[in-house]
Amino acid sequence: MRIPPKYTQMAAVALLGLATAVTLVVLLFIIVFVLDKGLPVVSWRFLFTNPQNMGRAGGIFPTLVGTVLLPLLAIAIAMPLGVGTAVYLTEYTRETQVTRVIRFGTDCLAGIPSIIFGLFGFIFFVVMLGFGWSLLSGGLTLAIMILPTIIRTSEEAIRAVPTSYREVSFSLGATRWETVIKVVLPNALPGIVTGVMLGIGRSISETAAVIFTAGSSLRLPHSAFDSVRTMAVHFYILAREGLSNENAYGTAAVLIVAVLMINLTAYWLMHRFIERRTK
Amino acid sequence: MTESDTKISVRKLNVFFGKFQSLRWITINVPSCRILGVIGPAGSGKTTFLRALNRLNDLTPGTHIEGEVLLDGQDIYHPSFEVVTLRKRVGMVFALPVPLPMSIFDNIVYGPRLSGVRDRGRLDELVERSLKAAFLWDEVEDRLHTSALRLSGGQQQRLCLARVLAMEPEVILLDEPCSGLDPISTAKIEEALTALKARYTIVLVTNNTKQAARVADDTAFFLMGEMIEYGSTSQVFTVPREQRTNDYVTGRFG
Amino acid sequence: MKFDRETNVQRLLLVIALSAITSLLLIAVFIFKEGVPFILQVGLRNFLLSSDWRPHAGKFGIYPMIVASLWVTFGAMLIGAPLGVAGAIFLNEFVPRTVMRVIKPTIELLAGIPSVVFGFIGVVVLAPLIRAHLGGPGLSVLAAAIVLGIMVLPTIISISTDAIAAVPQTYREGALALGATRWQAVHMVVVKAARSGIVASIILAMGRAVGETMAVIMVAGNAAKVPHSPLDSAQTLTATIALEMASATGMHRQALFATGVVLFVVIMVLNSIATVAVRRRIGKNSKR
Numbered sequence: 151m152r153i154p155p156k157y158t159q160m161a162a163v164a165l166l167g168l169a170t171a172v173t174l175v176v177l178l179f180i181i182v183f184v185l186d187k188g189l190p191v192v193s194w195r196f197l198f199t200n201p202q203n204m205g206r207a208g209g210i211f212p213t214l215v216g217t218v219l220l221p222l223l224a225i226a227i228a229m230p231l232g233v234g235t236a237v238y239l240t241e242y243t244r245e246t247q248v249t250r251v252i253r254f255g256t257d258c259l260a261g262i263p264s265i266i267f268g269l270f271g272f273i274f275f276v277v278m279l280g281f282g283w284s285l286l287s288g289g290l291t292l293a294i295m296i297l298p299t300i301i302r303t304s305e306e307a308i309r310a311v312p313t314s315y316r317e318v319s320f321s322l323g324a325t326r327w328e329t330v331i332k333v334v335l336p337n338a339l340p341g342i343v344t345g346v347m348l349g350i351g352r353s354i355s356e357t358a359a360v361i362f363t364a365g366s367s368l369r370l371p372h373s374a375f376d377s378v379r380t381m382a383v384h385f386y387i388l389a390r391e392g393l394s395n396e397n398a399y400g401t402a403a404v405l406i407v408a409v410l411m412i413n414l415t416a417y418w419l420m421h422r423f424i425e426r427r428t429k
Numbered sequence: 430m431t432e433s434d435t436k437i438s439v440r441k442l443n444v445f446f447g448k449f450q451s452l453r454w455i456t457i458n459v460p461s462c463r464i465l466g467v468i469g470p471a472g473s474g475k476t477t478f479l480r481a482l483n484r485l486n487d488l489t490p491g492t493h494i495e496g497e498v499l500l501d502g503q504d505i506y507h508p509s510f511e512v513v514t515l516r517k518r519v520g521m522v523f524a525l526p527v528p529l530p531m532s533i534f535d536n537i538v539y540g541p542r543l544s545g546v547r548d549r550g551r552l553d554e555l556v557e558r559s560l561k562a563a564f565l566w567d568e569v570e571d572r573l574h575t576s577a578l579r580l581s582g583g584q585q586q587r588l589c590l591a592r593v594l595a596m597e598p599e600v601i602l603l604d605e606p607c608s609g610l611d612p613i614s615t616a617k618i619e620e621a622l623t624a625l626k627a628r629y630t631i632v633l634v635t636n637n638t639k640q641a642a643r644v645a646d647d648t649a650f651f652l653m654g655e656m657i658e659y660g661s662t663s664q665v666f667t668v669p670r671e672q673r674t675n676d677y678v679t680g681r682f683g
Numbered sequence: 684m685k686f687d688r689e690t691n692v693q694r695l696l697l698v699i700a701l702s703a704i705t706s707l708l709l710i711a712v713f714i715f716k717e718g719v720p721f722i723l724q725v726g727l728r729n730f731l732l733s734s735d736w737r738p739h740a741g742k743f744g745i746y747p748m749i750v751a752s753l754w755v756t757f758g759a760m761l762i763g764a765p766l767g768v769a770g771a772i773f774l775n776e777f778v779p780r781t782v783m784r785v786i787k788p789t790i791e792l793l794a795g796i797p798s799v800v801f802g803f804i805g806v807v808v809l810a811p812l813i814r815a816h817l818g819g820p821g822l823s824v825l826a827a828a829i830v831l832g833i834m835v836l837p838t839i840i841s842i843s844t845d846a847i848a849a850v851p852q853t854y855r856e857g858a859l860a861l862g863a864t865r866w867q868a869v870h871m872v873v874v875k876a877a878r879s880g881i882v883a884s885i886i887l888a889m890g891r892a893v894g895e896t897m898a899v900i901m902v903a904g905n906a907a908k909v910p911h912s913p914l915d916s917a918q919t920l921t922a923t924i925a926l927e928m929a930s931a932t933g934m935h936r937q938a939l940f941a942t943g944v945v946l947f948v949v950i951m952v953l954n955s956i957a958t959v960a961v962r963r964r965i966g967k968n969s970k971r
Binding site: 155159162167170172235252259263301351352355402406413414 | 688689692693695696697699700701702703704705706707708709710713714717765766767769770772773774777786788789790791792793795796797798799800801802803804806808833836837840863864865866867870887890891893894895896897900901921924925928939940943946947950951954958
Binding site for chain 1: 483485488490513514523525527529530539592593596
């Protein structure tokens with residue numbers, strides 16, 4: 151007996167819809183669950199006092215500082231490198247063997263798991279270069295991790311700038327570099343900033359690479375050579391060592407809110423960018 | 430400057446894009462302080478010719494030229510000739526108006542600022558002078574710092590003309606500048622060009638033979654990469670020497 | 684003068700542009716430098732196939748970890764791939780554009796949740812459930828597979844959706860014009876056309892799953908023995924590195940780097956396969 155196609159379609163669509171719903175529900179559940187248990191713990195005191203007793207009590211202030219400083223350092227390093235690479239690839243060469251190698255390197259870098267970055271950062275920055283577990287080691291390692299993201303989004307943004315703008319700039323007697331600085335980059339800025347935000351979001355969520363390079367000191371850093379602990383690392387330690395479920399949830403809640411806000415901003419920026427283009 | 434002075438002398442110019450030859454053996458003297466109209470059907474190489482005069486073709490990878498283009502007697506393709514300076518002396522207005530996404534004021538001073546002009550007074554004067562010469566001043570004098578993207582198509586194109594004039598060039602190249610514009614805007618631009626030829630050498634590529642007839646002093650007819658005929662406008666349009674020229678200007682093909 | 688500056692700028696930018704490939708090379712060199720001598724010393728077969736992992740006794744067989752990683756990844760794909768592809772098809776073909784434009788970014792947003800949070804939820808919600816209803820310690824291969832499966836969903840959905848959206852509308856219209864229902868058009872024509880993109884997304888997700896560390900550490904149980912059922916605790920390659928690195932010295936540390944080498948190679952291979960699959964699709968589409 152052959153089931154009429156109309157019914158197979160209904161069944162199929164129902165199944166597909168169910169699958170999608172399951173995905174959405176599970177993901178939303180995670181967020182709601184953490185926020186529900188964690189937000190009540192979050193208060194100004196929680197955010198701005200130091201932890202006591204290894205985090206069993208007290209707040210998470212030093213981790214907040216670490217979570218701000220580390221991505222900041224990573225971006226400070228990755229942004230010039232990434233945007234510079236994107237500018238080179240779009241404005242200064244055609245597709246050659248060299249550009250293929252550069253792209254290959256970027257794609258491979260993007261696929262490396264964070265634990266390998268952690269291993270590398272440890273053996274290279276912490277041990278060999280002698281930076282020790284520090285903001286510097288962590289920042290450098292994270293910078294390499296987010297470099298591919300910055301390169302990709304910057305390149306897209308730069309390519310989206312209409313060729314006619316460049317032609318006009320050249321025809322008015324500008325050099326290539328002047329055209330890049332005065333016309334191309336200002337126009338590509340929203341797209342570039344989107345990439346930067348995504349990079350920051352990734353840095354904040356990152357744990358494995360950070361533990362092995364920035365360490366997990368709960369003291370406030372006084373220089374780039376001091377170790378810091380980020381909220382993600384703090385959360386991991388609290389949860390795994392069973393130090394304080396309550397504080398763990400609180401940290402996780404702050405973490406999730408921060409990451410969501412950053413990603414939302416990145417998406418909103420991207421939409422405004424696209425809108426502006428099509429006006 | 431006397432009318433018989435040659436501003437740009439093109440000798441045996443051949444332009445290749447990779448293997449494709451876009452222009453063949455072009456030889457023409459562009460007289461100064463006159464308007465040269467370049468007419469011909471689509472694909473005849475008019476735009477390539479124009480862009481050869483300010484070396485904008487260099488931006489396309491794989492471009493290769495043979496022959497000479499002399500500006501005041503100097504070969505602009507000679508390695509020692511600075512391209513950036515060339516483009517300040519030979520300005521260009523494109524077919525579609527391309528206002529840079531900045532204010533009207535910033536658009537006009539973009540070029541001068543790159544040349545190092547910083548004095549605010551001088552810049553203001555430059556802006557006013559260029560906008561007046563492009564017949565746009567009256568319409569925008571009270572909103573110079575608003576975005577140039579808000580202007581109408583005709584206004585934007587006159588802005589592009591003013592932008593070129595602010596560079597105080599010697600030659601102005603225009604590539605089908607009125608192709609998207611309404612008749613009134615077109616008339617304003619033609620009026621501006623007629624006034625400008627007293628001080629500048631103008632090369633105007635146009636798809637519209639009637640525009641050439643109205644505005645140009647001399648006319649060159651291009652077809653499939655070759656220059657078929659060149660002479661005064663009245664001669665080319667009334668008693669052309671070549672049959673193909675006659676067919677084109679009378680509209681038998683286009 | 685300005686021209687000279689231009690060449691200098693170009694040279695500087697070239698050096699900057701080489702930073703990505705330089706970093707990659709540095710990473711490869713250092714990981715291999717620390718790990719390969721160890722493998723050569725202990726013997727590749729011994730390293731990969733011995734089930735004896737007792738670093739303090741000088742025994743470094745990572746076979747249990749390999750099995751654990753394999754099972755966890757495979758399980759994650761079993762869960763993530765169908766759900767993800769189904770979701771991608773549903774969002775692209777059976778949902779109005781406007782709704783899709785809200786849901787897809789939402790799912791991508793949710794991908795930003797830190798992996799440690801996923802792991803934690805696995806510990807507090809999933810593991811007890813498994814222990815109560817299915818037995819075993821709860822912290823198990825199954826728990827890890829489920830958590831990982833959910834974690835890779837956004838990747839699969841995102842890339843598969845792009846692949847499906849890239850199928851030309853004419854394919855769908857052709858099928859519908861021949862009297863097919865929407866579903867028939869989708870599964871007989873569209874999905875086949877998007878096949879390599881979908882496969883690429885799954886392979887990429889596999890790479891991510893193999894490389895995932897934090898979530899797995901929290902829910903897999905970390906027993907360095909070969910798991911015999913999904914309910915057993917196990918320790919993946921990544922977990923081993925992360926857990927033991929801090930206290931490892933000498934040969935133990937080198938063994939961990941060697942584990943890193945294995946991981947690196949596997950993931951590079953997976954990613955290359957995925958890239959080739961994508962390129963082939965682009966090649967196919969452009970031949971038309």
